[in-house]
Amino acid sequence: xxxxxxxxxxxxxxxxxxxxxxxxxxxxxxxxxxxxxxxxxxxxxxxxxxxxxxxxxxxxxxxxxxxxxxxxxxxxxxxxxxxxxxxxxxxxxxxxxxxxxxxxxxxxxxxxxxxxxxxxxxxxxxxxxxxxxxxxxxxxxxxxxxxxxxxxxxxxxxxxxxxxxxxxxxxxxxxxxxxxxxxxxxxxxxxxxxxxxxxxxxxxxxxxxxxxxxxxxxxxxxxxxxxxxxxxxxxxxxxxxxxxx
Amino acid sequence: xxxxxxxxxxxxxxxxxxxxxxxxxxxxxxxxxxxxxxxxxxxxxxxxxxxxxxxxxxxxxxxxxxxxxxxxxxxxxxxxxxxxxxxxxxxxxxxxxxxxxxxxxxxxxxxxxxxxxxxxxxxxxxxxxxxxxxxxxxxxxxxxxxxxxxxxxxxxxxxxxxxxxxxxxxxxxxxxxxxxxxxxxxxxxxxxxxxxxxxxxxxxxxxxxxxxxxxxxxxxxxxxxxxxxxxxxxxxxxxxxxxxx
Numbered sequence: 220x221x222x223x224x225x226x227x228x229x230x231x232x233x234x235x236x237x238x239x240x241x242x243x244x245x246x247x248x249x250x251x252x253x254x255x256x257x258x259x260x261x262x263x264x265x266x267x268x269x270x271x272x273x274x275x276x277x278x279x280x281x282x283x284x285x286x287x288x289x290x291x292x293x294x295x296x297x298x299x300x301x302x303x304x305x306x307x308x309x310x311x312x313x314x315x316x317x318x319x320x321x322x323x324x325x326x327x328x329x330x331x332x333x334x335x336x337x338x339x340x341x342x343x344x345x346x347x348x349x350x351x352x353x354x355x356x357x358x359x360x361x362x363x364x365x366x367x368x369x370x371x372x373x374x375x376x377x378x379x380x381x382x383x384x385x386x387x388x389x390x391x392x393x394x395x396x397x398x399x400x401x402x403x404x405x406x407x408x409x410x411x412x413x414x415x416x417x418x419x420x421x422x423x424x425x426x427x428x429x430x431x432x433x434x435x436x437x438x439x440x441x442x443x444x445x446x447x448x449x450x451x452x453x454x455x456x457x458x459x460x461x462x463x464x
Numbered sequence: 465x466x467x468x469x470x471x472x473x474x475x476x477x478x479x480x481x482x483x484x485x486x487x488x489x490x491x492x493x494x495x496x497x498x499x500x501x502x503x504x505x506x507x508x509x510x511x512x513x514x515x516x517x518x519x520x521x522x523x524x525x526x527x528x529x530x531x532x533x534x535x536x537x538x539x540x541x542x543x544x545x546x547x548x549x550x551x552x553x554x555x556x557x558x559x560x561x562x563x564x565x566x567x568x569x570x571x572x573x574x575x576x577x578x579x580x581x582x583x584x585x586x587x588x589x590x591x592x593x594x595x596x597x598x599x600x601x602x603x604x605x606x607x608x609x610x611x612x613x614x615x616x617x618x619x620x621x622x623x624x625x626x627x628x629x630x631x632x633x634x635x636x637x638x639x640x641x642x643x644x645x646x647x648x649x650x651x652x653x654x655x656x657x658x659x660x661x662x663x664x665x666x667x668x669x670x671x672x673x674x675x676x677x678x679x680x681x682x683x684x685x686x687x688x689x690x691x692x693x694x695x696x697x698x699x700x701x702x703x704x705x706x707x708x709x
Contacts, residue, residue: 227574229482233483234482234483234484234487235482235483235484235568236482236483237474237479237480237481237482237483237570238478238479238480238481238482238483238486239479239480241483242479300570300574300577300584301578302574302577302578302582302583302584302585303574303577303584303585303588304585304586304698305585307578307581307582307585308582308585308695308696308697308698309698310582311581311582311690311693311695312690312695312697314691321578321581321582322578323480323570323574323575323577323578324570324574325482325545325568325569325570325574326571326574329472329545329547329548329568329569329570329571330568332545332547332548332568333546333547333552333566333567333568336552336553336556336566337547337552337553337555337556337566338547339545339547339548340547340548340549340550340552340553341549341592341597341598342589342590342591342592342598342606343548343589343590344587344588344589344590344610344615345587345588345589346587347586347587352586352698353586353587357614360613361587361613361614361615364609364610364612364613365589365609365610365613365615367609368605368606368609368610368613369602369606370589370606370610445556445557448556450553450556450557451553452553452557453549453553453554453597
């Protein structure tokens with residue numbers, strides 16, 4: 220009997236993967252995952268049997284991974300953290316007596332944050348704008364409560380053709396609770412070869428550059444821009460420093 | 465002139481560190497960080513100059529790291545993600561013309577989540593219960609709004625001697641918005657040698673086992689326990705599967 224390892228590979232380069240994730244892939248007989256993600260680590264999997272599928276059919280992919288693990292060691296690949304909007308949950312829901320190990324990775328908000336500075340230094344939340352999994356009414360309610368709670372907000376799956384206006388509408392909701400100069404970062408393909416990013420003040424936010432490969436991070440009431448960095452202070456400590464100057 | 469790399473080492477073992485973080489440490493001349501964290505990776509730093517300090521004095525440590533980087537390559541170590549309650553923000557606040565690189569790591573909620581299953585699969589937030597950085601009134605407000613927004617809630621720094629009752633009070637706030645059987649996980653020293661964890665239903669939650677080395681994760685309205693795993697489904701997909709059965 221084999222083991223099914225559900226692996227978060229981080230942003231999508233071998234370098235930003237954990238050593239444990241790399242070893243787990245190297246020790247597997249079969250790699251299962253979405254074609255695009257397997258391409259990102261192709262050096263690692265070139266001698267492996269690969270079961271690669273398109274974006275849809277996640278449930279079929281999970282079932283196949285579980286079945287294959289009865290005889291062989293299987294690595295099921297997600298980008299980011301396998302436990303945050305990844306494949307870990309579905310596998311555990313569907314699992315019977317298969318041997319499963321969950322291997323975490325660096326989630327997309329952490330990767331994106333590191334590209335623009337230190338936006339996530341205080342209490343923060345991750346919200347997906349995909350309405351495949353949640354109704355848009357629930358998404359907007361959650362965005363409003365997070366804004367009222369002064370969380371730093373990372374928006375996953377921020378924009379696709381079918382829901383072109385959600386991002387702009389959600390930013391407008393957050394803006395009701397934030398100053399005009401609150402920083403907003405759009406980070407596209409964070410820590411990948413074709414990484415790019417743009418920083419805004421929320422009053423000037425332009426969603427036209429945002430796509431599904433982007434993460435959008437909105438600061439809390441204390442976040443600021445300094446020399447091209449997006450920084451959120453940790454709180455009191457900062458005030459204390461100011462008072463000591 | 466050297467480079468200051470602000471490195472998140474993940475939960476605290478070399479194995480769960482990114483390959484990039486490991487290379488950055490190996491390529492540094494001087495390692496700066498809290499004694500306990502440097503001990504966790506002592507194999508990696510045994511031939512290095514180490515500037516290690518107690519928990520207090522973070523600002524002095526950052527100033528020293530910035531100064532040292534004028535001549536040498538410096539690695540400043542945080543556990544988890546250097547950008548989430550780590551050292552990245554303070555360094556960027558204090559930085560002048562030093563060359564700084566932020567290297568993300570696996571944050572503590574991801575590590576803890578992977579130990580107990582897949583609790584963080586949907587919209588989730590991280591809240592620190594430390595009142596060194598935020599007033600307790602603000603913390604409670606944030607906990608309440610996160611609970612109302614049906615976020616999965618990861619509590620960092622959940623309990624210390626000086627604020628013994630905060631955790632229990634915050635769990636009681638969350639309970640106003642959750643069913644009695646909502647899962648709660650306490651994970652202590654996640655992915656370290658002396659890891660332990662305990663799963664509760666929120667109605668039976670017992671804070672006596674929680675300390676500063678723990679993360680507490682509270683599920684959303686759809687989270688459930690199955691065969692010793694804490695699982696949060698991703699939403700509609702799960703309902704659809706149920707309907708198809």
